[in-house]
Amino acid sequence: MGCLFFVNSKKVRIFDTTLRDGEQAPGIDLTMEQKVRIAKQLADLGVDVIEAGFPAASEGEFEATKKILDEVGDKVEVIGLSRAVKQDIDRTIDTGIASIHVFIATSDIHLKYKLKMTKEQVLERIYESVRYAKDHGLIVEYSPEDATRTDEEFLLKAVKTAIEAGADRVNIPDTVGVMHPFKFYDLISKVVKVADGKIISVHCHNDFGLATANSIAGVMAGARQVHVTVNGIGERAGNASLEEVVMALKKLLGYEVGVKTYKLYETSRLVSELTGVPVPYFKAIVGENAFGHESGIHVHGVIENPLTYEPISPEEVGNFRRIALGKHSGIHGLKKLLSDQGIELTDDELREVLKEIKALAETGHKVTVDDAKAIAIKVSSKKINA
Ligand SMILES: CC(=O)SCCNC(=O)CCNC(=O)[C@H](O)C(C)(C)COP(=O)(O)OP(=O)(O)OC[C@H]1O[C@@H](n2cnc3c(N)ncnc32)[C@H](O)[C@@H]1OP(=O)(O)O
Numbered sequence: 001m002g003c004l005f006f007v008n009s010k011k012v013r014i015f016d017t018t019l020r021d022g023e024q025a026p027g028i029d030l031t032m033e034q035k036v037r038i039a040k041q042l043a044d045l046g047v048d049v050i051e052a053g054f055p056a057a058s059e060g061e062f063e064a065t066k067k068i069l070d071e072v073g074d075k076v077e078v079i080g081l082s083r084a085v086k087q088d089i090d091r092t093i094d095t096g097i098a099s100i101h102v103f104i105a106t107s108d109i110h111l112k113y114k115l116k117m118t119k120e121q122v123l124e125r126i127y128e129s130v131r132y133a134k135d136h137g138l139i140v141e142y143s144p145e146d147a148t149r150t151d152e153e154f155l156l157k158a159v160k161t162a163i164e165a166g167a168d169r170v171n172i173p174d175t176v177g178v179m180h181p182f183k184f185y186d187l188i189s190k191v192v193k194v195a196d197g198k199i200i201s202v203h204c205h206n207d208f209g210l211a212t213a214n215s216i217a218g219v220m221a222g223a224r225q226v227h228v229t230v231n232g233i234g235e236r237a238g239n240a241s242l243e244e245v246v247m248a249l250k251k252l253l254g255y256e257v258g259v260k261t262y263k264l265y266e267t268s269r270l271v272s273e274l275t276g277v278p279v280p281y282f283k284a285i286v287g288e289n290a291f292g293h294e295s296g297i298h299v300h301g302v303i304e305n306p307l308t309y310e311p312i313s314p315e316e317v318g319n320f321r322r323i324a325l326g327k328h329s330g331i332h333g334l335k336k337l338l339s340d341q342g343i344e345l346t347d348d349e350l351r352e353v354l355k356e357i358k359a360l361a362e363t364g365h366k367v368t369v370d371d372a373k374a375i376a377i378k379v380s381s382k383k384i385n386a
């Protein structure tokens with residue numbers, strides 16, 4: 001089934017940073033083997049770019065980047081993050097990688113308290129670093145860290161400087177997640193205007209729960225690449241979630257993305273298992289309850305036509321429909337569940353079974369299909385013995 005609404009469909013690149021920004025989250029330290037397993041899954045999923053890590057950070061990061069490059073570099077663009085310092089760029093080049101993601105902050109607060117650099121010095125550093133990487137034959141993506149808290153005029157200067165230096169793409173990070181969709185749309189529109197046709201990317205954090213919405217707004221404003229992580233893992237409240245961004249772009253806005261969406265659920269589970277970070281029950285697209293139904297009116301609708309209460313099919317993302325029994329159940333759902341177990345009851349018997357199920361659920365008991373079967377057999381045999 002195609003897009004739910006028609007909009008101009010254009011290709012949007014999916015830049016996965018699960019193995020870099022995702023792994024930066026406190027408590028997530030993946031082994032090389034684990035990183036390679038996830039990288040293979042991401043390549044199989046069909047993302048356009050895998051940010052493998054930060055090669056200058058440690059020996060392990062360096063080796064893991066190299067290993068990922070060996071394993072999937074022929075299928076997908078593998079990129080490494082680097083500060084705008086020669087030693088980091090050299091270390092990244094030493095991995096044999098073809099793409100580098102160079103970043104340096106542009107906001108007043110980062111210049112004053114972290115970098116202790118002037119705006120002029122930062123502009124110089126942007127030019128030097130991007131130029132140096134380009135002179136070594138790399139594809140270069142530049143990020144003005146903390147872009148969304150940067151003085152707009154200076155941000156546009158930084159973007160233009162990177163492009164003058166030869167940057168192939170410019171990524172606009174909402175580093176501490178302070179954007180809302182309308183404001184981000186306006187900002188990205190201005191950046192696209194000065195980008196001289198280069199791809200503009202967006203990298204959104206979820207501090208106010210707006211990372212996915214802001215990412216979509218960025219694409220609507222002209223960005224054609226989105227940084228995402230599986231399950232939305234990442235610094236603090238995380239990043240824009242790959243599964244949410246991909247499905248929203250495809251199904252709500254009609255953009256083309258190369259991701260095999262039916263592999264989203266399995267990818268989510270793999271990352272959850274290896275990082276040890278559980279997927280929230282109510283998580284959009286890949287949560288256990290994303291296609292779960294109990295209330296009678298919903299179950300009845302879903303039985304007749306799943307589109308009554310499911311905007312997309314679970315199969316489209318590799319997830320599963322779950323019909324549960326409880327205090328909110330209705331007769332249509334109960335009839336279907338029992339019929340699937342080979343038990344056919346009259347409406348009166350079904351009503352009696354349903355009444356007992358609701359009473360059982362009211363005690364706090366999680367009602368199972370086996371409970372329903374036992375009650376149904378009791379009710380039907382009572383009638384037979386009557
Ligand atoms: C928004 C983000 O996610 S940014 C990416 C964050 N990721 C990481 O930090 C990856 C893991 N980091 C590391 O392993 C280490 O921080 C390293 C190897 C990068 C640097 O380690 P250290 O030398 O111990 O420095 P430390 O991390 O304490 O401080 C960062 C230094 O880099 C400088 N710096 C930070 N960002 C940048 C940048 N983009 N370009 C240039 N210099 C930078 C800081 O000003 C500070 O410089 P100083 O040492 O001269 O004061």
Ligand SMILES: CC(C)C(=O)C(=O)O
Pocket residue numbers: 021103143145146171173174175176203205
């Ligand atoms: C390095 C950049 C892109 C980043 O992770 C951020 O600013 O959030």
